[in-house]
Amino acid sequence: MKKHYGEYLAWLTVLLLIFASAWQLIGGFYQRQVLSQQQDYLEKKGELLIRMAKTPVSQEDLAHLSEDYVTASGERVTLLDGKGNILHDTFDPTLQGTRSDRPEVKTVLQGGKLGVSLRESDTLDQELLYVALPITVDGQLDKILRIAEPTAGFMAASGGVRRSIFVVYSVLCLLITLLILHFLRQKNRPIEKILPVLKKMVAQPEKTELIMQTSPQWQELYQTINKLSEQLTETYQAYTATENQLHTLLNELMIGVFILDDQKQLIMMNPTMKEQLGLYGKLQLPSEFAAIIKDPSLIQLIYRVSPQQPVLQEELKLKLPEEKVLDINLRLFNEQQQLMGISYDLTRIRQLEKMQKDFVGNVSHELKTPVTSLIGFTETLLDGAMADPDTTREFLQIMQQDARRLERLIKEIIQLSKTDNPPSYELQPLKLATIFEQLQESFRHLLAEKQVQLRFEGDAPETWYTSRELFYPIVKNLVENAIQYSPQKSEVLLHWEETPTGALKLSVQDQGIGIEQEDQARIFERFYRVDKARARHSGGTGLGLAIVKDYTESLGGSVKLDSHPGVGSRFTVLLPRNVPHQ
Numbered sequence: 001m002k003k004h005y006g007e008y009l010a011w012l013t014v015l016l017l018i019f020a021s022a023w024q025l026i027g028g029f030y031q032r033q034v035l036s037q038q039q040d041y042l043e044k045k046g047e048l049l050i051r052m053a054k055t056p057v058s059q060e061d062l063a064h065l066s067e068d069y070v071t072a073s074g075e076r077v078t079l080l081d082g083k084g085n086i087l088h089d090t091f092d093p094t095l096q097g098t099r100s101d102r103p104e105v106k107t108v109l110q111g112g113k114l115g116v117s118l119r120e121s122d123t124l125d126q127e128l129l130y131v132a133l134p135i136t137v138d139g140q141l142d143k144i145l146r147i148a149e150p151t152a153g154f155m156a157a158s159g160g161v162r163r164s165i166f167v168v169y170s171v172l173c174l175l176i177t178l179l180i181l182h183f184l185r186q187k188n189r190p191i192e193k194i195l196p197v198l199k200k201m202v203a204q205p206e207k208t209e210l211i212m213q214t215s216p217q218w219q220e221l222y223q224t225i226n227k228l229s230e231q232l233t234e235t236y237q238a239y240t241a242t243e244n245q246l247h248t249l250l251n252e253l254m255i256g257v258f259i260l261d262d263q264k265q266l267i268m269m270n271p272t273m274k275e276q277l278g279l280y281g282k283l284q285l286p287s288e289f290a291a292i293i294k295d296p297s298l299i300q301l302i303y304r305v306s307p308q309q310p311v312l313q314e315e316l317k318l319k320l321p322e323e324k325v326l327d328i329n330l331r332l333f334n335e336q337q338q339l340m341g342i343s344y345d346l347t348r349i350r351q352l353e354k355m356q357k358d359f360v361g362n363v364s365h366e367l368k369t370p371v372t373s374l375i376g377f378t379e380t381l382l383d384g385a386m387a388d389p390d391t392t393r394e395f396l397q398i399m400q401q402d403a404r405r406l407e408r409l410i411k412e413i414i415q416l417s418k419t420d421n422p423p424s425y426e427l428q429p430l431k432l433a434t435i436f437e438q439l440q441e442s443f444r445h446l447l448a449e450k451q452v453q454l455r456f457e458g459d460a461p462e463t464w465y466t467s468r469e470l471f472y473p474i475v476k477n478l479v480e481n482a483i484q485y486s487p488q489k490s491e492v493l494l495h496w497e498e499t500p501t502g503a504l505k506l507s508v509q510d511q512g513i514g515i516e517q518e519d520q521a522r523i524f525e526r527f528y529r530v531d532k533a534r535a536r537h538s539g540g541t542g543l544g545l546a547i548v549k550d551y552t553e554s555l556g557g558s559v560k561l562d563s564h565p566g567v568g569s570r571f572t573v574l575l576p577r578n579v580p581h582q
Ligand code: ADP
Pocket: 477, 481, 482, 485, 510, 512, 513, 514, 515, 523, 528, 529, 530, 531, 535, 536, 539, 540, 541, 542, 543, 544, 545, 546, 569
């Protein structure tokens, strides 16, 4: 609106200037018209006087004629001789001297038929219109008749007409101005109506803005704008809904997604991708991709994508700091303007595959050793060694040991396979003190042999509702390892308590050799042994802790290890409370 006031003001100024200049022209033209008419009149009158006087025109004659025809009308007549000297003047009969320097006289003296001049009179001190006419005798300039009239007289008479013209002119100008302003307003009206609505539409596209105005002239325009606003709102809402869906989808997707623009600026990265790259906290987007994606192999892969090679797929091993295996798919899209990366986390799958492979390899290896030994001894016996009863006895004892080891291995493999495909275990209340007494009994020989003291510590809970089939092997394996890897004359402590959350916290602590930090993460793997020779010698299979971990997890719990080489180890098992079925 305010902008239009400026426009109106500019128009008014221009109009005013045009009207003023036009009036200036009209006024000048009118004045020239009046002067020219008066000049004609004076010329005619002069000619009449010359004709009425006797030839040659005498001073007295003219004085006489002037008295009758001129003096009453306020005009002034001057008779000059052929050189421009005053002979007679009707205003001042005593006036003398030359007027040859006056423009009108000069013209006639130079042979002109008519001399005209408009100027201030030296004698009368007012503006006069002078007209000079030659009086000739035989074609020769004899005298000059000059007739003059004050302009004030005839200008005043024409002043009334001039005023009337001015009034009519002013009214006309006013009408033109009003008309122009009206057209201007008409022209600006739709802009004044539509502009604020358009501004609101841009600022809040989710709201429909309507023009509630009935104007036959602009109706169609207003209706179109209203329709446009409705369509914009609908499109915007549809767009926001789609964007929300996409956003949710990307946030929830278990696949990592990121997008780079044509300038290699990272413009989008979903939470899964951030997690896969080990990025935490909010990202400042857009930003240079290499400032966020730090892994050299992934950076190289991104640089390898080009219009000649718009799709790339590779399995990358990232160290961030723990190793991750990602299957990365890169492709150019949006007419090769942007690059989209899709990443699947294969870490777990690859780990499982490796574990499976290792397991099969380890099982074959572990089974092969006692079997080879058994075959070797039976062959030796059959080849004749059987004849010596002492050798036979010694060999049979070794064979029995190997067979027991085989039996144990097979038993533990079967135990492990149970948790891979767990049946539903029967839960029952177990008296913990009784379980621990049974443990003491089963390790009596080993404890005596190593002179290790096994202590139990804990009052509550007295009973624990769990599966004996899973619970017993957990504690048995932990206690067996603790005794096994303890030095002579040391102590193993089995401690249990109920946590504030109602879980059972059970720990087995020894004063044994301890486990190096680098081995701690791996000892729960199947067949993993810190010192293979020593462990095998101790009768270990490398499956004990794998069973502990699998069974604890089957019961919904977790196992933790604190260990320092040369000081001892503490394995802590946390089992959640099972609610007995009523
Ligand atoms: P194993 O049958 O060989 O004992 P486990 O799975 O029970 O197999 O244990 C894996 C490895 O962890 C063992 O070979 C041993 O090196 C180490 N280990 C287990 N318990 C202890 C412990 N209490 N102290 C020291 N090392 C232990």
